[in-house]
Amino acid sequence: MEYQEKIRIFYYICISYIFGILVASFLPQKIIKNIFLFFCIFVLLTSLIFIFNKKRIKLILLIFAVLFFALWRYAFYLPQDTLENIWHYNGELITFRGLVNKEADARLNNQKLEISELAIMSNHTKKVQGKVLVTTELFPAYAYGEELEITCDLKKPEPFSGFDYDRYLARHDIFSVCYYPKILKIKSENKFSLKQNFYKNIFLFKDKMRYLIEGGLSKTEADFAKAIILGDMNAISKEWQEIFSRAGISHIVSISGTHISILAVIVMSFLLNIGLWRKHAFYLTNIFLAVYIILIGMPASAMRAGLMGFCVLWALKLGRISKIFNSLLLSAVILLLINPLLLRDDIGFQLSFLAVFGIVYVLPYIKKYSEKILGEKLANQKILKIIIDVFGITLAAQVFTLPIIYYNFGSISLVAPLTNLLVLWVFPPLMIFLLLAMLVGWFFPSWLIVIFFPAKILLAYTLFVSHLLGAWKYAIF
Structure with a gap:
């Protein structure tokens, strides 16, 4: 295969994938959630590439295979509603613990905290996946790596004033928010990981x-x-x-x-x-x-x-x-x-x-x-x-x-x-x-x-x- 032909195929693959992601981002939820269907079509089209001999047919099949792979990737990335994910509990009053995993985002009247490494506190501690964006008062201040116990009405982010706030947070893998909760600082005996120590020192330096x-x-x-x-x-x-x-x-x-x-x-x-x-x-x-x-x-x-x-x-x-x-x-x-x-x-x-x-x-x-x-x-x-x-x-x-x-x-x-x-x-x-x-x-x-x-x-x-x-x-x- 000549160099120019390889470059042309590279362009087709990249552009097809990007176009597939673009299409997926505008599809209704009912369609985009067909993860298994998209994957099956991708596998079928990929298999057909090895059956046909004509280059043009192979190229067309490749383009559509990449397109459906993009649809599958987008659908697979979307949050799945299971008991192991924090967003499953949206709409409920819950108590959970987690670590502040970024610098506090101080605004004029409040501060926003991104909380990860979550565990729901009920009859027994249950670890869950995901992150929560917490909006609270400016004081007291909270530092990176602190463990907090938070009691709040967990909510799903909602659009407002024409701004797709839910989609804005989704790109950061945040599907749950809570506003002005009860917060208790926990004295954690857990040692920071190498990564956490690195970030903590950066933020102290800043x-x-x-x-x-x-x-x-x-x-x-x-x-x-x-x-x-x-x-x-x-x-x-x-x-x-x-x-x-x-x-x-x-x-x-x-x-x-x-x-x-x-x-x-x-x-x-x-x-x-x-x-x-x-x-x-x-x-x-x-x-x-x-x-x-x-x-x-x-x-x-x-x-x-x-x-x-x-x-x-x-x-x-x-x-x-x-x-x-x-x-x-x-x-x-x-x-x-x-x-x-x-x-x-x-x-x-x-x-x-x-x-x-x-x-x-x-x-x-x-x-x-x-x-x-x-x-x-x-x-x-x-x-x-x-x-x-x-x-x-x-x-x-x-x-x-x-x-x-x-x-x-x-x-x-x-x-x-x-x-x-x-x-x-x-x-x-x-x-x-x-x-x-x-x-x-x-x-x-x-x-x-x-x-x-x-x-x-x-x-x-x-x-x-x-x-x-x-x-x-x-x-x-």
């Missing part, structure tokens, strides 16, 4: 970093810094979130594939433009991304985003940014094999891949036409080249993501290209200044205001530009 950032910057600057360096999106006030949205730079304060892909390309372009060899820039950028993802607690969204960012960096290392379609397609299939709910229900997943495709396929044309307009000599001057890269990366990403943004949020920022051009170049040095300030501030906490001053200047500039353009009444369409 708490220390928050303290340092808050000590060296004003509240608004500190909230912004915590969002971009620690992933604390909820630290930013609703007012500033609206300003960033209107200015078209929400992607820089939310951990997503768009955020990390753009950041990765900008950091690598910055390193290349200051004279590093492509190989060295590639490794340094990957180290930077790894440290950054660990620093924000390695959430699943950041891990997925890191995979996409690596694909783009690999193409930049090879110097052939338009040659990574295969890698991106394979990445999408792998992620959808792990969690098929991502395709329809995770806007971040959709935006991430569209942004990467935009960078891969639109950016080379922007660079090409920039050289034509400015002339090759002028366009390759270091400062101008950095400006072209920043503007091109942002514009390329937004060209592909605009339809999804408009469909989900009902508006598009008209000033986004200008805002991104003015502020995105700041981010490589800003991230470096913040990381260095936190490192030095750890040893010299009494000098925090001085240590954070370089970062403070860049943060103040970014906030000023964002407010200036975001506050314009014609900023959004």
Whole structure:
């Protein structure tokens, strides 16, 4: 079999699987629950591939076999209502114990806790599978790894105000919620696992970093810094979130594939433009991304985003940014094999891949036409080249993501290209200044205001530009 034919079959398999997942996500529950039927059809079609000799028939059978495999995978992933799953008890008043398995998500008036490793307390302790999202008061605070005994009316997540809250939580494997329950902290004698100790130390480290950032910057600057360096999106006030949205730079304060892909390309372009060899820039950028993802607690969204960012960096290392379609397609299939709910229900997943495709396929044309307009000599001057890269990366990403943004949020920022051009170049040095300030501030906490001053200047500039353009009444369409 020739290489081109193998590639063609690879495309058919990947696209058929993705299309199958898309179809499954819109099928009624009565149909999608036919797990056994989908599996039988998949096995039948796969068997027929070995019976027929004609290549075209084999290919058609392969496409439909993969399609029904996708339907089966989606159906198999959906929650099954059994006594061993916590969501079986939705609608009941129950008492259960579990561990806080993530950082508490502190909001303005409450906090949300994700509880796992569950056991229902009745006449006897019964371990069950699943996770519960608990909404409770801001105080007392709860830490990662704490064991809690919770008594509440367990509920199924429900849509509200046109928002599919149930589907939103399902992508995180959460099918049960409870609100303002009675909570009792349990002194657990169980030792933390290696993984739990690792995460606990990361979260303790993040708490220390928050303290340092808050000590060296004003509240608004500190909230912004915590969002971009620690992933604390909820630290930013609703007012500033609206300003960033209107200015078209929400992607820089939310951990997503768009955020990390753009950041990765900008950091690598910055390193290349200051004279590093492509190989060295590639490794340094990957180290930077790894440290950054660990620093924000390695959430699943950041891990997925890191995979996409690596694909783009690999193409930049090879110097052939338009040659990574295969890698991106394979990445999408792998992620959808792990969690098929991502395709329809995770806007971040959709935006991430569209942004990467935009960078891969639109950016080379922007660079090409920039050289034509400015002339090759002028366009390759270091400062101008950095400006072209920043503007091109942002514009390329937004060209592909605009339809999804408009469909989900009902508006598009008209000033986004200008805002991104003015502020995105700041981010490589800003991230470096913040990381260095936190490192030095750890040893010299009494000098925090001085240590954070370089970062403070860049943060103040970014906030000023964002407010200036975001506050314009014609900023959004």
